[in-house]
Amino acid sequence: GEPIIDSAKCIGCQKCVKICPASALEMYFTPEELKILEQLATSAAPVEEELDPEAAAIAAKLAQYRGVWVFIEQTEGESAKVSWELLGVGQELAAKLGVELCALIIGHKVEHLCTEAFAYGATKAYLVDAPVFFHYRTEAYLEACCHLITKHKPEVILMGATGMGRDLAGAVATKVATGLTADCTGLGIDDKRNLMQTRPAFGGNIMATIMCDKFRPQMATVRPNVMPMPEHKPGAVGTIIREDFTVPEESILTKVIEIIRDSHNKSAVDITGAEFIVSGGRGMMSPENFAILHELAEELGGVVGASRSAVDAGWMPTDRQVGQTGKTVRPKIYIACGISGAIQHLVGMQDSDMVIAINRDPQAPIFEVASYGIVGDLFQVIPALTKKIREIKR
Numbered sequence: 339g340e341p342i343i344d345s346a347k348c349i350g351c352q353k354c355v356k357i358c359p360a361s362a363l364e365m366y367f368t369p370e371e372l373k374i375l376e377q378l379a380t381s382a383a384p385v386e387e388e389l390d391p392e393a394a395a396i397a398a399k400l401a402q403y404r405g406v407w408v409f410i411e412q413t414e415g416e417s418a419k420v421s422w423e424l425l426g427v428g429q430e431l432a433a434k435l436g437v438e439l440c441a442l443i444i445g446h447k448v449e450h451l452c453t454e455a456f457a458y459g460a461t462k463a464y465l466v467d468a469p470v471f472f473h474y475r476t477e478a479y480l481e482a483c484c485h486l487i488t489k490h491k492p493e494v495i496l497m498g499a500t501g502m503g504r505d506l507a508g509a510v511a512t513k514v515a516t517g518l519t520a521d522c523t524g525l526g527i528d529d530k531r532n533l534m535q536t537r538p539a540f541g542g543n544i545m546a547t548i549m550c551d552k553f554r555p556q557m558a559t560v561r562p563n564v565m566p567m568p569e570h571k572p573g574a575v576g577t578i579i580r581e582d583f584t585v586p587e588e589s590i591l592t593k594v595i596e597i598i599r600d601s602h603n604k605s606a607v608d609i610t611g612a613e614f615i616v617s618g619g620r621g622m623m624s625p626e627n628f629a630i631l632h633e634l635a636e637e638l639g640g641v642v643g644a645s646r647s648a649v650d651a652g653w654m655p656t657d658r659q660v661g662q663t664g665k666t667v668r669p670k671i672y673i674a675c676g677i678s679g680a681i682q683h684l685v686g687m688q689d690s691d692m693v694i695a696i697n698r699d700p701q702a703p704i705f706e707v708a709s710y711g712i713v714g715d716l717f718q719v720i721p722a723l724t725k726k727i728r729e730i731k732r
């Protein structure tokens with residue numbers, strides 16, 4: 339509703355303007371009032387900021403937490419690339435905060451990952467190494483994380499938005515009673531040491547920056563390929579803090595009996611690792627027409643991706659979808675064919691080194707992110723491109 343200002347009580351302090359959650363208030367002064375305010379500002383001694391005891395207690399609690407941690411995800415000793423990407427952005431955050439960048443490593447026989455973490459910029463590694471942690475199980479990893487958080491009090495924890503990271507981050511944030519922002523696309527630090535966590539909101543139509551200013555640690559997950567890989571400096575050294583912590587096997591309800599790899603799904607490809615991606619959208623008109631994209635991709639040594647419209651139409655499998663609800667990709671070249679360039683598609687591919695767009699509509703938003711735009715009928719342009727590449731290769 340309309341705010342009611344009691345003019346008899348209003349002293350023009352403007353506090354209401356600052357705290358209005360909708361930024362809906364503005365205060366106007368008459369020229370006379372402005373003159374008085376100016377005189378007051380120059381004559382009055384600086385007023386001590388009122389110390390609200392509740393705010394002071396929160397500030398004291400938050401000040402106990404220091405350091406940026408990155409959870410190093412591994413499966414049977416093999417690391418997930420997203421963890422190194424997070425060490426890259428983690429370095430920037432740690433530098434702004436003036437604190438250490440630490441790797442959090444849980445597993446069995448995983449000490450080699452500490453060396454890798456140092457090479458990617460961490461200066462300290464907290465290592466929890468015991469047989470019970472060989473396979474990822476929520477209960478065990480949760481206990482280990484919470485033990486370390488309570489003991490060492492980090493102010494920021496980053497995890498990959500993978501199956502494991504999403505599962506663990508949610509469980510940890512719930513148990514230590516703090517905030518978690520999933521699928522961040524940007525991370526920064528404000529002037530009060532708060533982590534600014536930016537992610538698409540309302541179906542990708544706006545970017546929201548979320549902060550957790552009353553609780554620590556501040557937790558965020560980031561999808562693979564969103565952050566660039568940091569430089570790898572072999573031989574970089576750091577401190578390993580070995581934590582003698584384990585969980586009794588009998589207390590864990592989940593048992594991993596066998597791991598069956600998905601070898602049946604022969605058509606499954608990991609588009610996130612591809613250097614060249616040729617993607618098709620609704621403009622492809624039918625599943626058969628994707629053959630021209632496969633031909634072009636093959637000539638380039640790349641793979642075929644798709645927009646959600648093409649996946650929803652059943653023309654391509656879900657694992658090929660690029661975008662907000664699909665994969666985030668960063669290839670050297672991304673060729674978008676018959677894709678309009680909806681924001682939910684763009685967030686998944688706009689960080690590619692080069693984007694080539696083929697669309698018959700010159701107004702299509704895809705051209706806004708394209709390094710090269712070809713306005714034309716894809717059924718003519720794509721075969722011509724493939725032909726040209728074959729000629730050059732010969």
Ligand code: FAD
Pocket residue numbers: 541542618619620621622644645646647648659660661662663664665675676677678679680681682683686696697698699702714715716717
């Ligand atoms: P269209 O928008 O229909 O565009 C087809 C394009 O093809 C047009 O620009 C047309 O000019 C061009 N064209 C047609 N014929 C030819 C021709 N012969 N030659 C050249 N050009 C031609 N979308 C995603 O892609 N990924 C996501 O992860 C994703 N997540 C979403 C999440 C949410 C919550 C929501 C609400 C939507 C999401 N979407 C996603 C859907 C997105 O909003 C768009 O609807 C979708 O990307 C459109 O796909 P398209 O570009 O293939 O189709």
